[in-house]
Amino acid sequence: MSGPALEIAGLSVRFGRRSILHDVSLSVAAGGATGLVGESGCGKTTLALAVLRGLPPQAEIAGRISVAGQRLDPLDRAALRRLRARQIAFVFQDPVRALNPALRIGRQLAESFRLLGQTAQEGRRESLALLARLRIAEPERLLRAYPHEISGGQAQRVGLAMAFAKRPALLVLDEPTTGLDPDATASMLDLVAGLRSERGTALLLISHDLAAVGRSCDRIGVLYAGTLVEEGPASALLARPRHPYTSALARCAPRGSARRRGPLPTIEGGLPDPAEPPPGCRFTPRCPFAKRDCRAGALPAATRLDHVVLCNHPDQAWPDPPGGLPASAPREDVVLSAEKLSVRRQGRVIAGPLSLRLRAGETLGVSGRSGSGKSSLLRSLLGLLPPAAGTLNLAGSPLAPDWRQRRRAELAAIQPVFQNPDEALNRALTVRAILLRPLRRLAGLSRAEAARRLRPILDQVRLDPALLDRHPRSLSGGQRQRVAIAHALASGPRVLLCDEPTTALDLSVQAAILNLLVELRDRDGLAILLVSHDSGVIGFLCDHEIHIGGTQ
Amino acid sequence: MSGLRFAAWRVVLGLITLWLLSVIVFAAARVLPGDVGRAILGPLADARAVAALDHALGADRGALASYIEWSRGLLQGDFGVSYAYRTPVAPLVAVALGRSLRLACLILAVAVPPALAAGLTAAHFAGGRIDRLLTLGGLALTVVPEFVTAILAMLVFGIALRWLPISAEPPPGAGAGTWLRHLILPALPGAVALFGYLARTLREASLAALQSDYLRAAILKGLAWPAILVRHLLPNVLPLLLTVLAAQLSYLLGGLVVVETLFRYPGIGLLILSAGRAHDFPLLQASVLVLGAFVVAASLAADLAVRWLTPRAA
Numbered sequence: 096m097s098g099p100a101l102e103i104a105g106l107s108v109r110f111g112r113r114s115i116l117h118d119v120s121l122s123v124a125a126g127g128a129t130g131l132v133g134e135s136g137c138g139k140t141t142l143a144l145a146v147l148r149g150l151p152p153q154a155e156i157a158g159r160i161s162v163a164g165q166r167l168d169p170l171d172r173a174a175l176r177r178l179r180a181r182q183i184a185f186v187f188q189d190p191v192r193a194l195n196p197a198l199r200i201g202r203q204l205a206e207s208f209r210l211l212g213q214t215a216q217e218g219r220r221e222s223l224a225l226l227a228r229l230r231i232a233e234p235e236r237l238l239r240a241y242p243h244e245i246s247g248g249q250a251q252r253v254g255l256a257m258a259f260a261k262r263p264a265l266l267v268l269d270e271p272t273t274g275l276d277p278d279a280t281a282s283m284l285d286l287v288a289g290l291r292s293e294r295g296t297a298l299l300l301i302s303h304d305l306a307a308v309g310r311s312c313d314r315i316g317v318l319y320a321g322t323l324v325e326e327g328p329a330s331a332l333l334a335r336p337r338h339p340y341t342s343a344l345a346r347c348a349p350r351g352s353a354r355r356r357g358p359l360p361t362i363e364g365g366l367p368d369p370a371e372p373p374p375g376c377r378f379t380p381r382c383p384f385a386k387r388d389c390r391a392g393a394l395p396a397a398t399r400l401d402h403v404v405l406c407n408h409p410d411q412a413w414p415d416p417p418g419g420l421p422a423s424a425p426r427e428d429v430v431l432s433a434e435k436l437s438v439r440r441q442g443r444v445i446a447g448p449l450s451l452r453l454r455a456g457e458t459l460g461v462s463g464r465s466g467s468g469k470s471s472l473l474r475s476l477l478g479l480l481p482p483a484a485g486t487l488n489l490a491g492s493p494l495a496p497d498w499r500q501r502r503r504a505e506l507a508a509i510q511p512v513f514q515n516p517d518e519a520l521n522r523a524l525t526v527r528a529i530l531l532r533p534l535r536r537l538a539g540l541s542r543a544e545a546a547r548r549l550r551p552i553l554d555q556v557r558l559d560p561a562l563l564d565r566h567p568r569s570l571s572g573g574q575r576q577r578v579a580i581a582h583a584l585a586s587g588p589r590v591l592l593c594d595e596p597t598t599a600l601d602l603s604v605q606a607a608i609l610n611l612l613v614e615l616r617d618r619d620g621l622a623i624l625l626v627s628h629d630s631g632v633i634g635f636l637c638d639h640e641i642h643i644g645g646t647q
Numbered sequence: 648m649s650g651l652r653f654a655a656w657r658v659v660l661g662l663i664t665l666w667l668l669s670v671i672v673f674a675a676a677r678v679l680p681g682d683v684g685r686a687i688l689g690p691l692a693d694a695r696a697v698a699a700l701d702h703a704l705g706a707d708r709g710a711l712a713s714y715i716e717w718s719r720g721l722l723q724g725d726f727g728v729s730y731a732y733r734t735p736v737a738p739l740v741a742v743a744l745g746r747s748l749r750l751a752c753l754i755l756a757v758a759v760p761p762a763l764a765a766g767l768t769a770a771h772f773a774g775g776r777i778d779r780l781l782t783l784g785g786l787a788l789t790v791v792p793e794f795v796t797a798i799l800a801m802l803v804f805g806i807a808l809r810w811l812p813i814s815a816e817p818p819p820g821a822g823a824g825t826w827l828r829h830l831i832l833p834a835l836p837g838a839v840a841l842f843g844y845l846a847r848t849l850r851e852a853s854l855a856a857l858q859s860d861y862l863r864a865a866i867l868k869g870l871a872w873p874a875i876l877v878r879h880l881l882p883n884v885l886p887l888l889l890t891v892l893a894a895q896l897s898y899l900l901g902g903l904v905v906v907e908t909l910f911r912y913p914g915i916g917l918l919i920l921s922a923g924r925a926h927d928f929p930l931l932q933a934s935v936l937v938l939g940a941f942v943v944a945a946s947l948a949a950d951l952a953v954r955w956l957t958p959r960a961a
């Protein structure tokens with residue numbers, strides 16, 4: 096093959112007044128792997144779509160993109176179609192939604208083979224072979240299934256199978272590891288690596304997880320607010336990040352325990368409005384090292400040994416975050432306990448029997464592979480999924496296994512926080528209405544009292560009161576999760592049951608939410624049960640850990 | 648719920664609906680002012696003659712007794728005898744319904760394919776000039792009354808240009824081609840209204856599908872447009888199309904009275920109207936009930952098809 100698999104030079108993308116990508120240059124060597132990292136909203140997906148020439152027609156695109164030595168912009172429709180069919184493969188951020196809900200998986204997979212001129216029979220045979228390679232247990236059954244009948248992990252493998260149906264010169268994976276547990280991430284990346292080396296496929300791996308990218312890429316680019324702020328060899332960039340944004344991202348990952356090390360570093364503020372990006376360096380509003388020269392004009396690209404950084408003052412060490420509250424020890428009183436609980440789903444015992452004990456001011460972590468029954472355990476404690484056997488106890492008195500038989504005070508005392516605040520919050524309501532509901536219904540306050548309680552609760556989760564009259568969908572992911580936590584706090588609970596509360600969030604946002612949970616625990620004495628597949632998160636937040644490994 | 652149980656349940660619901668319909672029609676027919684004998688014999692007839700005719704027809708019996716007798720006949724397949732025509736009701740209804748069905752099929756054939764094409768085109772160029780033209784035009788077409796379209800079509804194509812015959816019934820013994828030519832003008836008003844409504848509905852559905860991830864994925868896979876439209880978009884707008892058509896069926900079969908009058912094409916709509924005017928209860932009840940049965944069956948068929956097409960709902 097001639098030259099790199101992907102070469103992007105000076106790519107800028109605008110949607111009207113909004114500048115989404117600005118002068119980005121990046122390349123992926125033939126057969127090589129480049130990672131692209133950045134917070135959500137900084138333009139990663141836009142860049143991926145530009146590489147496929149798949150942006151909507153209203154996008155104004157400048158710059159040059161070549162795939163496998165072929166310039167994209169002069170291609171006519173037929174040539175573009177051929178390029179997409181044979182040279183570039185793209186796996187969507189949300190693999191389930193990328194499948195047509197009305198068609199069986201088999202038909203959609205076969206289509207990818209048909210594009211290459213194969214017969215239906217050949218297509219079917221190769222689909223099965225490829226799915227088996229991707230460690231799908233019953234490929235025949237998967238082919239007969241409709242998209243809504245398969246899991247996210249399976250859908251992702253279907254996406255990969257479609258991608259590797261051809262021998263693509265370039266594979267673009269958009270956030271393939273978000274929401275996967277470490278085992279699943281590793282095995283998925285291994286499978287991709289195996290297929291790639293067979294077919295000589297280069298990889299552009301988009302992620303907000305620096306560690307995952309570091310493992311499978313030889314180069315990493317860091318995107319911030321549409322500008323590529325740093326690019327270099329993966330090992331060098333991870334070992335010695337040079338841009339303040341990169342080093343901040345690296346520091347946000349949870350390490351150690353909050354009890355000993357205090358709160359996590361976060362990056363204050365958020366992405367700038369793409370309609371009015373700051374002049375000069377776009378990171379200045381959030382950068383503690385910014386000087387006057389950063390706000391003015393173009394930046395010099397400092398290059399050292401093939402490691403480019405777009406910063407006037409690189410290689411700075413961030414100050415340590417202000418120490419949190421003095422670490423308090425858990426108290427003695429057991430708030431919630433379960434004895435010999437067997438979790439049952441659809442008539443089958445899937446976890447347990449297990450016993451747990453949760454004290455005020457204490458965090459208990461629940462870990463285990465996906466599908467091991469972590470969320471079901473949590474639903475059993477909430478009374479949404481009555482257990483097969485076992486007893487529950489709330490503050491010394493027995494607790495009914497079914498929520499319908501619990502008293503209002505008991506319902507108020509145990510509150511959940513879920514992974515996806517989008518699904519947990521009623522889209523039709525404003526933040527104010529969302530928070531008033533539990534205050535009135537569960538805490539039993541009058542209208543006036545409930546309205547007075549809003550402010551203290553917002554302060555507790557550090558949410559700006561100006562957001563009260565907004566709808567959840569106009570908030571950022573971190574703000575939405577804060578609203579969800581505020582909703583849980585409104586009824587004055589003693590126990591928070593958190594199910595992967597930060598999995599859908601960026602690392603920097605995750606750090607802020609984790610700090611908030613620590614604060615609620617240490618300052619307000621809440622008992623927290625935290626379900627997570629991330630050992631870093633569990634180690635940071637939890638005093639004890641139970642591991643669920645399915646039925647034993 | 649399994650498909651079979653779903654279908655069985657829907658059939659039961661449909662039968663209940665029809666039974667309710669029969670009660671309502673029966674009750675409504677009895678509260679129409681005036682009586683049967685008077686309607687047939689005219690205002691000058693002697694009161695005794697009217698009473699005698701009422702008695703002969705059985706129109707003077709209590710409502711409950713005649714309802715029971717009528718339903719008993721219905722269950723044995725006997726629709727009764729028309730008061731006005733003094734012949735069995737069934738053939739009268741069958742002929743009129745046949746006419747209406749032919750007209751409705753022609754309307755569908757004329758309106759649906761262009762509406763699909765227009766909806767897809769508008770969605771594809773959403774926000775553009777073609778889109779605005781089609782959306783506004785579609786809205787305008789749905790609000791033009793049928794008699795306006797009908798008279799315009801008659802004047803232009805029938806009388807000025809003389810392209811098409813303006814009477815709907817072909818001469819006896821005519822072939823299918825002639826038959827079709829005679830029916831084109833009567834089909835136009837309904838087709839125009841349906842086209843406007845369908846095109847706008849399909850535009851919305853196609854737009855939602857076009858902006859979905861799965862359709863973008865199909866494009867980025869390198870599929871050609873025809874394959875994308877037929878294999879990926881159509882299966883996702885077809886359920887809506889079927890639902891809308893089933894909902895429009897009672898209009899297409901029974902709601903085109905104006906058109907039937909103008910083109911002298913007595914379909915089931917006109918039959919219902921005249922039976923009501925004449926206090927011809929057996930005819931009225933039978934025609935409403937048969938029309939109702941068709942509509943219920945069509946909506947059942949559409950629901951089953953939609954279930955089959957949208958696996959997620961099953």
Ligand SMILES: Nc1ncnc2c1ncn2[C@@H]1O[C@H](COP(=O)(O)OP(=O)(O)O)[C@@H](O)[C@H]1O
Binds near residue numbers: 113115133
């Ligand atoms: N079709 C579009 N029209 C207008 N703005 C868009 C469009 N697509 C993406 N954007 C904007 O581009 C920015 C970057 O989005 P995206 O590329 O999805 O980021 P990421 O993948 O890094 O999360 C966001 O501010 C988003 O609102």
Ligand SMILES: [Mg+2]
Binds near residue numbers: 140269
């Ligand atoms: Mg994205």
